[in-house]
Amino acid sequence: MALKKLRILAFKNAEYSGTPSEEETFTAMINPESYTLDYKVEYQDGQGQGTSSAQQKFSVSKPGEWTGEFLIDSSGIIDGKPRETIEEDIKKLRDLLLKYEGEIHEPKHFQIIWGSLTFKGRCTGLNINFKLFNSQGKPIRAICKVSFIGSVDDELRTAEEKKKSPDMTHYRMLKAGDTLPMMCYEIYGNSSHYVQIARVNKLSSFRDLVPGTEIFFPPLKKNTPVA
Structure with missing residues (x-):
């Protein structure tokens, strides 16, 4: 060789x-x-005056x-x-x-x-x-x-980072086998947001998803109520 x-x-x-x-x-x-x-990796301590430590x-x-x-x-x-x-x-x-x-x-x-x-x-x-x-x-x-x-x-x-923070905007391209509950769980850590995501994307049904469709996932705070 x-x-x-x-x-x-x-x-x-x-x-x-x-x-x-x-x-x-x-x-x-x-x-x-x-x-x-x-x-x-760089971090900031954000330690306040008079404190003994900080995260x-x-x-x-x-x-x-x-x-x-x-x-x-x-x-x-x-x-x-x-x-x-x-x-x-x-x-x-x-x-x-x-x-x-x-x-x-x-x-x-x-x-x-x-x-x-x-x-x-x-x-x-x-x-x-x-x-x-x-x-x-x-x-x-x-x-x-x-x-x-x-x-x-x-x-x-951007593609390599694949950020999944729930407080950031995400766009995902549907692939065969994808479901809204599964995608919501991956991004938000909670599959129950699928109804909100279907409404935001004006989907008539969250079940009949067409591969290749781009889905928008808006930022959601942790205390966002489930619709």
Whole structure:
């Protein structure tokens, strides 16, 4: 079985659509020994003056961060293809990750693919540690530490969040087998609101539901009476 190399694919759109060219693809010379995925959730304590403690209130889920290191070498020891220096390789990587693209008025979007890993995001940093030099002082080996922050387009983010808080507005597309009581239970935690939802959506019957119909679920407070 052929060895799978880690690849970084560059895209000019937040939907990550299209097929990147060879110039828009970085393939690791040697797969990294490790990489780091960092996830954080922020809370606000909302503690009042003179109080001893407070419940932490959810604020935001921070996007994930990916960090890894890549070896770039032109000595020929690794690939059997010696070159004078890695300067051109470094420039290509730097331009790929950080260069401002006039067409989209910002740097590119990236997808990291390796094994079961698929990480989408923007490059936030490139640190280059030159490790070896030839007799003319030109670098022939470097370790490049690259960091990315997770990023998806708003439409996909909304779909992935699938918020089910009863105090928020929801739209659901009916699928075969769906029932209003079941959907009400999933969103409100109470299936008895199906009569109200049928009335809001002007449904003549809550039983004869047509797949593909979009149903509106308005915000309901916990003390909302059942109709």
